[in-house]
Amino acid sequence: xxxxxxxxxxxxxxxxxATANAAASAAATAEATGPQSLTMAKALNTAMADAMRxxxxxxxxxxxxxxxxxxxxxxDGLMAEFGxxxxxxxxxxxxxxxxxxxxxxxxxxxxxIEMQFDAFAYPAFEQxxxxxxxxxxRTKGKLxxxxxxxxxxxxxxxxxxxHCDSSESYYAHTAGLKVxxxxxxxxxxxxxxxxxDSDDPVMFMEPKKLYWSKDQVDLGALRAEHDxxxxxxxxxxxxxxxxxxxxxxxxxxxxxxxxxxxxxxEEGRSLEVIDVRTLVPFDDETVCASVRKTGRAVVxxxxxxxxxVSSEIVARVQERAFxxxxxxxxxxxxxxxPFPSPKLEHYYLPSVDRILDAVxxxxxxx
Amino acid sequence: MTIHADHSAPxxxxxDHAADVRTKFGISVEDYMLPARHQIQMVNPDGSLRSHDExxxxxxxxxxTPSDAELMAAYEQLVVGRRVNDQNSAxxxxxxxxxxxxxxxxxxxxxxxxxxxxxxxxxxxxxxxAVAVMTRGVDPVEVMTIFRGDWHxxxxxxxxxxxxxxxxxxxxxLHAVGVAHAAKLRGEDTVVMAMCGDGAxxxxxxxxxxxxxxxxxxxxxxxVQNNKYAIxxxxxxxxxxxxxxxxxxxxGMAGERVDGNDLVALLAVMxxxxxxxxxxxxPLLIEAHTYRMQAHTNADDATRYRPDSEVAEWQxxxxxxxMKSYLTDKGLLDDEATNRIAEHAEAVATQLREGLGEDVxxxxxxxxxxxxxxxxxxxxxxxxxxxxELAREESAK
Numbered sequence: 001x002x003x004x005x006x007x008x009x010x011x012x013x014x015x016x017x018a019t020a021n022a023a024a025s026a027a028a029t030a031e032a033t034g035p036q037s038l039t040m041a042k043a044l045n046t047a048m049a050d051a052m053r054x055x056x057x058x059x060x061x062x063x064x065x066x067x068x069x070x071x072x073x074x075x076d077g078l079m080a081e082f083g084x085x086x087x088x089x090x091x092x093x094x095x096x097x098x099x100x101x102x103x104x105x106x107x108x109x110x111x112x113i114e115m116q117f118d119a120f121a122y123p124a125f126e127q128x129x130x131x132x133x134x135x136x137x138r139t140k141g142k143l144x145x146x147x148x149x150x151x152x153x154x155x156x157x158x159x160x161x162x163h164c165d166s167s168e169s170y171y172a173h174t175a176g177l178k179v180x181x182x183x184x185x186x187x188x189x190x191x192x193x194x195x196x197d198s199d200d201p202v203m204f205m206e207p208k209k210l211y212w213s214k215d216q217v218d219l220g221a222l223r224a225e226h227d228x229x230x231x232x233x234x235x236x237x238x239x240x241x242x243x244x245x246x247x248x249x250x251x252x253x254x255x256x257x258x259x260x261x262x263x264x265x266e267e268g269r270s271l272e273v274i275d276v277r278t279l280v281p282f283d284d285e286t287v288c289a290s291v292r293k294t295g296r297a298v299v300x301x302x303x304x305x306x307x308x309v310s311s312e313i314v315a316r317v318q319e320r321a322f323x324x325x326x327x328x329x330x331x332x333x334x335x336x337x338p339f340p341s342p343k344l345e346h347y348y349l350p351s352v353d354r355i356l357d358a359v360x361x362x363x364x365x366x
Numbered sequence: 367m368t369i370h371a372d373h374s375a376p377x378x379x380x381x382d383h384a385a386d387v388r389t390k391f392g393i394s395v396e397d398y399m400l401p402a403r404h405q406i407q408m409v410n411p412d413g414s415l416r417s418h419d420e421x422x423x424x425x426x427x428x429x430x431t432p433s434d435a436e437l438m439a440a441y442e443q444l445v446v447g448r449r450v451n452d453q454n455s456a457x458x459x460x461x462x463x464x465x466x467x468x469x470x471x472x473x474x475x476x477x478x479x480x481x482x483x484x485x486x487x488x489x490x491x492x493x494x495x496a497v498a499v500m501t502r503g504v505d506p507v508e509v510m511t512i513f514r515g516d517w518h519x520x521x522x523x524x525x526x527x528x529x530x531x532x533x534x535x536x537x538x539x540l541h542a543v544g545v546a547h548a549a550k551l552r553g554e555d556t557v558v559m560a561m562c563g564d565g566a567x568x569x570x571x572x573x574x575x576x577x578x579x580x581x582x583x584x585x586x587x588x589x590v591q592n593n594k595y596a597i598x599x600x601x602x603x604x605x606x607x608x609x610x611x612x613x614x615x616x617x618g619m620a621g622e623r624v625d626g627n628d629l630v631a632l633l634a635v636m637x638x639x640x641x642x643x644x645x646x647x648x649p650l651l652i653e654a655h656t657y658r659m660q661a662h663t664n665a666d667d668a669t670r671y672r673p674d675s676e677v678a679e680w681q682x683x684x685x686x687x688x689m690k691s692y693l694t695d696k697g698l699l700d701d702e703a704t705n706r707i708a709e710h711a712e713a714v715a716t717q718l719r720e721g722l723g724e725d726v727x728x729x730x731x732x733x734x735x736x737x738x739x740x741x742x743x744x745x746x747x748x749x750x751x752x753x754x755e756l757a758r759e760e761s762a763k
Contacts, residue, residue: 103540138517
């Protein structure tokens with residue numbers, strides 16, 4: 001494979017050199033065998049780098065993803081390592097980014113594109129809904145859309161207007177899109193690798209407040225897991241086992257649910273926390289098994305509750321587990337108001353107290 | 367896989383381009399990018415050849431006349447295209463097709479857009495470009511499936527490198543850009559033809575596509591068929607630019623205007639555009655002046671927004687009559703050729719009548735089959751629900 005670039009005047013680099021760099025860097029990361037402390041940002045970054053190493057058709061592009069490494073630095077180092085033909089900045093136009101990615105997917109590439117922030121993805125909505133989601137269906141599978149649209153989403157970072165929307169329900173409502181949202185560092189790696197491998201388009205919703213969350217993860221083990229073909233799609237995780245009630249959460253709300261479960265444990269109540277992981281496809285089995293076991297459930301999501309993923313979860317669970325329920329399923333969600341300004345956001349976001357209040361409402365006296 | 371690209375630094379790119387243009391055409395970049403002062407027209411509406419100095423050409427905008435063989439092959443497609451348009455409109459009236467946005471009057475544009483391409487190139491059409499899609503080699507019945515109503519598309523885009531017949535305006539221009547970009551990264555010399563209409567130039571994706579193609583220096587030809595109306599709204603309500611071709615210079619690409627009912631001029635301009643794009647000149651914008659002779663679709667009433675006199679005026683500029691008389695005068699078209707071409711057109715029309723005349727049974731369970739490459743449990747469940755409904759209906763018969 002040969003890569004020619006005229007980035008700095010006229011540099012012609014054989015890709016073997018780039019591959020050598022890549023291999024060296026991969027080795028450097030892989031050298032640290034066993035668990036190491038990693039942020040979700042680094043896990044996502046490593047997932048893209050590994051995918052780019054494995055498959056020359058994987059391309060990363062978007063706004064500021066090249067030299068800068070993305071405003072959240074998730075694409076840090078990719079341009080340096082893989083060259084500016086495989087990781088590059090585009091003009092500032094989200095519909096253009098997604099539309100061009102559709103064409104690239106038609107012509108043999110696997111684009112991984114970044115929407116800088118949740119609310120800045122809206123100009124691309126038509127391309128996403130009318131083409132990304134429908135191309136496979138309208139061509140009876142002749143054209144696949146193996147692309148990942150990465151969206152940093154949700155609040156909790158004191159962001160100004162248009163920087164904190166929970167937009168997952170728009171995408172989950174659209175037939176033809178898969179919607180992933182990791183809540184742990186390990187899932188950041190796992191799920192992004194799987195999304196890039198997928199022949200279906202994946203809206204990859206990254207909880208931006210968790211970018212800097214750290215965990216001990218074993219990258220070597222995660223890579224082996226990937227190579228073995230282990231899948232998380234449609235598989236919710238039991239983030240914390242419990243017996244008395246189920247907290248169903250995803251993405252940014254999972255740590256909040258876990259904190260609530262920890263607090264409840266101190267009061268002698270055992271809460272199970274389910275991390276949904278992929279909103280589409282949804283894991284009815286794991287979620288309903290938990291609710292059948294506990295008989296009580298609270299769904300937690302940052303997005304507005306009305307006509308949302310959280311309402312869908314409640315509907316699905318009551319359709320399937322009605323006779324096991326000791327109380328109506330409750331929800332703790334964002335209020336149905338535009339995402340608030342930084343000093344008001346904590347009134348809006350689901351909190352441990354609000355979750356515990358909801359748990360208290362689950363008709364324990366019966 | 368070989369990947370190479372030349373993402374030059376912007377300053378270098380502009381300088382290189384300027385130097386290139388000066389060497390190649392002996393004119394400034396601005397004069398190269400701006401369309402010629404008049405539309406390129408080679409044949410008069412009466413079929414007579416215009417003298418060279420009346421063809422609208424200027425230094426840097428010179429176009430050689432296409433070969434006799436190319437003209438004859440294109441004329442044949444023109445006749446077939448007209449027959450197909452009229453056959454389809456008849457099939458709509460007979461209830462065999464749900465709708466047909468006819469390109470009657472625009473067939474020269476349709477034919478030129480497809481014929482200027484090579485086999486490995488790509489075409490990105492709109493819903494009104496069925497004749498272009500057919501000319502590219504796609505089976506006529508498969509082309510019309512979208513209008514018959516049993517699926518949203520009827521052909522495999524990869525079989526003839528033709529994108530879907532796109533309905534949301536100008537969204538397909540970005541797909542064209544992406545296909546060209548991917549090809550360029552692999553070092554292929556693919557040229558991509560991206561089609562849209564005059565009204566569509568108001569859409570945001572028109573802007574984004576032209577800008578992306580220019581910034582990434584991609585071999586995309588943006589071909590605007592200016593047929594004067596977006597359903598009922600005239601061009602004056604879409605744009606007050608000197609011409610749509612003038613928009614090119616704002617993106618740093620060359621633009622040209624051509625008589626869209628003059629197949630000779632169209633082929634000359636499009637062939638050259640493809641050649642330049644393949645040689646690495648970057649994207650180009652071509653505006654063809656033509657006219658939608660019929661209503662937007664059968665559901666539209668064109669008499670509500672345009673006078674008969676205007677339609678009559680354009681009737682006199684018909685691309686078919688013009689080409690026929692030009693080729694006859696040139697001694698290329700005799701009775702034998704005329705009959706042979708008419709028979710070809712009739713054969714295609716018959717194929718359409720037969721293909722669209724029969725009721726193809728729909729497959730309800732196909733609803734679920736192609737939504738995802740890897741199906742979800744939820745769709746499997748819904749598919750089973752529909753299957754059991756169908757089984758019940760069947761047993762009740």
